[in-house]
Amino acid sequence: MAAVGVVLALAVGFAAQQYWSARPQPVTAPAVLAPAPPATPPPVPGGGPGGSGGRIVVDVGGRVREPGVRRLPGGSRVEDALAAAGGVRPGTDTSGLNRARVLVDGEQVLVGVTAPPAPGGPGSVGGSVPLSLGSATAEQLDGLPGVGPVLARHIVEFRTARGGFRAVEDLRQVDGIGERRFAELRKLVRL
Numbered sequence: 001m002a003a004v005g006v007v008l009a010l011a012v013g014f015a016a017q018q019y020w021s022a023r024p025q026p027v028t029a030p031a032v033l034a035p036a037p038p039a040t041p042p043p044v045p046g047g048g049p050g051g052s053g054g055r056i057v058v059d060v061g062g063r064v065r066e067p068g069v070r071r072l073p074g075g076s077r078v079e080d081a082l083a084a085a086g087g088v089r090p091g092t093d094t095s096g097l098n099r100a101r102v103l104v105d106g107e108q109v110l111v112g113v114t115a116p117p118a119p120g121g122p123g124s125v126g127g128s129v130p131l132s133l134g135s136a137t138a139e140q141l142d143g144l145p146g147v148g149p150v151l152a153r154h155i156v157e158f159r160t161a162r163g164g165f166r167a168v169e170d171l172r173q174v175d176g177i178g179e180r181r182f183a184e185l186r187k188l189v190r191l
Helices: 002-021 078-084 138-142 149-162 168-173 179-188
Strands: 055-062 068-073 108-111
Touching: 055 078, 068 078, 078 108, 138 149, 149 168, 168 179
Parallel strands: 055 108
Antiparallel strands: 055 068
16 A cells, blocks of 8 residues: 555656646747848958959950949949949840959959950860950850850859859869869869
Protein backbone atom coordinates (compact mmCIF):
# COMPACT_ATOMS: atom_id res chain seq x y z
CA MET A 1 0.00 0.00 0.00
CA ALA A 2 2.86 2.40 0.82
CA ALA A 3 4.45 1.77 -2.59
CA VAL A 4 1.16 2.50 -4.39
CA GLY A 5 0.83 5.73 -2.36
CA VAL A 6 4.37 6.82 -3.32
CA VAL A 7 3.70 6.08 -7.02
CA LEU A 8 0.39 7.94 -6.81
CA ALA A 9 2.05 10.95 -5.12
CA LEU A 10 4.76 11.02 -7.83
CA ALA A 11 2.09 10.81 -10.57
CA VAL A 12 0.12 13.71 -9.03
CA GLY A 13 3.34 15.76 -8.70
CA PHE A 14 4.31 15.05 -12.32
CA ALA A 15 0.81 15.99 -13.54
CA ALA A 16 0.91 19.25 -11.56
CA GLN A 17 4.31 20.12 -13.00
CA GLN A 18 3.06 19.45 -16.56
CA TYR A 19 -0.06 21.51 -15.97
CA TRP A 20 1.99 24.41 -14.59
CA SER A 21 4.47 24.43 -17.51
CA ALA A 22 1.68 24.21 -20.13
CA ARG A 23 -0.25 27.24 -18.86
CA PRO A 24 -0.45 30.26 -21.26
CA GLN A 25 2.47 32.64 -21.00
CA PRO A 26 2.28 36.35 -21.83
CA VAL A 27 4.12 37.14 -25.06
CA THR A 28 5.64 40.48 -25.95
CA ALA A 29 6.23 41.59 -29.53
CA PRO A 30 9.86 41.97 -30.53
CA ALA A 31 11.21 45.49 -30.72
CA VAL A 32 11.18 47.09 -34.15
CA LEU A 33 14.71 47.57 -35.41
CA ALA A 34 15.80 50.41 -37.63
CA PRO A 35 16.77 49.33 -41.14
CA ALA A 36 20.41 48.52 -41.64
CA PRO A 37 22.46 51.31 -43.20
CA PRO A 38 23.10 50.79 -46.93
CA ALA A 39 26.15 48.78 -47.80
CA THR A 40 29.16 50.79 -48.82
CA PRO A 41 30.08 50.45 -52.47
CA PRO A 42 32.94 48.09 -53.24
CA PRO A 43 36.40 49.63 -53.52
CA VAL A 44 37.12 51.18 -56.88
CA PRO A 45 40.32 50.23 -58.70
CA GLY A 46 42.62 53.24 -58.75
CA GLY A 47 40.93 54.80 -55.71
CA GLY A 48 42.19 54.92 -52.19
CA PRO A 49 45.26 56.52 -50.63
CA GLY A 50 47.61 56.08 -53.57
CA GLY A 51 44.98 56.34 -56.30
CA SER A 52 42.78 59.05 -57.69
CA GLY A 53 40.93 59.84 -54.45
CA GLY A 54 38.00 57.53 -55.14
CA ARG A 55 37.35 58.83 -58.65
CA ILE A 56 36.90 56.79 -61.80
CA VAL A 57 37.37 57.68 -65.45
CA VAL A 58 34.86 56.40 -68.01
CA ASP A 59 34.43 56.97 -71.74
CA VAL A 60 30.83 57.78 -72.68
CA GLY A 61 30.04 57.52 -76.38
CA GLY A 62 27.34 56.90 -78.90
CA ARG A 63 24.06 58.76 -78.92
CA VAL A 64 24.69 61.17 -76.04
CA ARG A 65 24.74 64.96 -76.28
CA GLU A 66 28.39 65.40 -75.23
CA PRO A 67 30.40 62.20 -75.77
CA GLY A 68 33.83 61.97 -74.22
CA VAL A 69 35.88 60.98 -71.20
CA ARG A 70 34.26 61.78 -67.85
CA ARG A 71 35.69 61.76 -64.33
CA LEU A 72 33.11 60.60 -61.78
CA PRO A 73 33.11 59.71 -58.07
CA GLY A 74 33.79 56.08 -57.23
CA GLY A 75 30.61 54.03 -57.04
CA SER A 76 28.91 56.04 -59.81
CA ARG A 77 26.37 54.30 -62.00
CA VAL A 78 25.69 54.32 -65.73
CA GLU A 79 22.91 56.87 -65.13
CA ASP A 80 25.48 59.25 -63.60
CA ALA A 81 27.76 58.87 -66.62
CA LEU A 82 24.87 59.63 -68.98
CA ALA A 83 24.00 62.76 -67.00
CA ALA A 84 27.65 63.87 -67.09
CA ALA A 85 27.56 63.48 -70.89
CA GLY A 86 24.55 65.78 -71.20
CA GLY A 87 21.95 63.01 -71.40
CA VAL A 88 20.79 60.67 -74.12
CA ARG A 89 19.73 62.12 -77.47
CA PRO A 90 15.98 62.04 -78.17
CA GLY A 91 14.75 58.90 -79.90
CA THR A 92 17.61 56.71 -78.67
CA ASP A 93 16.65 53.18 -77.65
CA THR A 94 18.14 52.51 -74.19
CA SER A 95 16.17 49.36 -73.42
CA GLY A 96 19.33 47.21 -73.46
CA LEU A 97 21.23 49.59 -71.19
CA ASN A 98 21.32 48.87 -67.45
CA ARG A 99 21.34 52.40 -66.03
CA ALA A 100 21.66 51.14 -62.44
CA ARG A 101 24.93 49.23 -63.02
CA VAL A 102 27.94 50.44 -61.04
CA LEU A 103 30.76 51.67 -63.27
CA VAL A 104 34.37 50.56 -63.06
CA ASP A 105 37.44 52.64 -63.80
CA GLY A 106 38.45 52.65 -67.46
CA GLU A 107 35.09 51.42 -68.72
CA GLN A 108 33.46 52.51 -71.97
CA VAL A 109 29.70 53.15 -72.00
CA LEU A 110 28.18 53.10 -75.48
CA VAL A 111 24.61 54.34 -75.92
CA GLY A 112 22.48 53.40 -78.90
CA VAL A 113 25.33 51.72 -80.77
CA THR A 114 27.02 48.35 -80.53
CA ALA A 115 30.64 48.11 -79.51
CA PRO A 116 32.91 47.75 -82.54
CA PRO A 117 34.34 44.23 -82.88
CA ALA A 118 38.03 43.78 -82.26
CA PRO A 119 40.12 43.72 -85.45
CA GLY A 120 40.18 40.19 -86.80
CA GLY A 121 37.49 39.09 -84.33
CA PRO A 122 37.89 38.49 -80.59
CA GLY A 123 39.04 34.91 -80.89
CA SER A 124 41.21 35.06 -83.97
CA VAL A 125 44.96 34.91 -84.03
CA GLY A 126 45.17 38.37 -85.59
CA GLY A 127 42.84 40.01 -83.04
CA SER A 128 44.85 42.62 -81.14
CA VAL A 129 42.14 44.29 -79.04
CA PRO A 130 40.66 42.17 -76.23
CA LEU A 131 36.90 42.19 -75.69
CA SER A 132 35.67 44.43 -72.85
CA LEU A 133 33.98 42.52 -70.02
CA GLY A 134 32.36 45.79 -68.93
CA SER A 135 30.49 46.53 -72.15
CA ALA A 136 30.45 43.40 -74.35
CA THR A 137 27.05 42.11 -75.37
CA ALA A 138 26.02 38.48 -74.99
CA GLU A 139 26.40 38.10 -78.78
CA GLN A 140 29.98 39.38 -78.66
CA LEU A 141 30.85 37.12 -75.73
CA ASP A 142 29.30 34.19 -77.61
CA GLY A 143 32.00 34.70 -80.27
CA LEU A 144 34.79 33.85 -77.82
CA PRO A 145 36.21 30.32 -78.06
CA GLY A 146 34.48 27.90 -75.69
CA VAL A 147 31.71 30.40 -74.87
CA GLY A 148 28.25 29.59 -76.14
CA PRO A 149 25.00 31.51 -75.77
CA VAL A 150 24.28 30.09 -72.30
CA LEU A 151 27.71 30.92 -70.87
CA ALA A 152 27.59 34.36 -72.53
CA ARG A 153 24.27 34.98 -70.78
CA HIS A 154 25.80 33.83 -67.44
CA ILE A 155 28.66 36.33 -67.90
CA VAL A 156 26.25 39.21 -68.61
CA GLU A 157 24.03 38.23 -65.65
CA PHE A 158 27.07 38.04 -63.35
CA ARG A 159 28.22 41.48 -64.56
CA THR A 160 24.76 42.95 -63.99
CA ALA A 161 24.27 41.37 -60.56
CA ARG A 162 27.70 42.42 -59.27
CA GLY A 163 27.80 45.88 -60.86
CA GLY A 164 30.57 44.94 -63.26
CA PHE A 165 33.85 43.12 -63.11
CA ARG A 166 36.57 44.48 -60.82
CA ALA A 167 39.29 42.32 -62.39
CA VAL A 168 39.54 39.82 -65.24
CA GLU A 169 40.05 37.15 -62.57
CA ASP A 170 36.41 37.70 -61.46
CA LEU A 171 35.49 35.72 -64.57
CA ARG A 172 36.41 32.58 -62.60
CA GLN A 173 33.36 33.15 -60.37
CA VAL A 174 30.93 32.83 -63.30
CA ASP A 175 29.07 29.52 -63.41
CA GLY A 176 30.54 27.35 -66.16
CA ILE A 177 34.03 28.86 -66.25
CA GLY A 178 36.67 26.58 -64.84
CA GLU A 179 40.42 27.02 -64.69
CA ARG A 180 41.03 25.66 -68.20
CA ARG A 181 38.41 27.84 -69.86
CA PHE A 182 39.59 30.87 -67.86
CA ALA A 183 43.16 30.29 -69.08
CA GLU A 184 41.85 30.37 -72.69
CA LEU A 185 39.75 33.50 -72.16
CA ARG A 186 42.21 35.50 -70.03
CA LYS A 187 44.15 36.89 -73.02
CA LEU A 188 40.98 37.60 -75.04
CA VAL A 189 39.16 39.84 -72.53
CA ARG A 190 39.83 43.02 -70.59
CA LEU A 191 37.93 45.21 -68.10
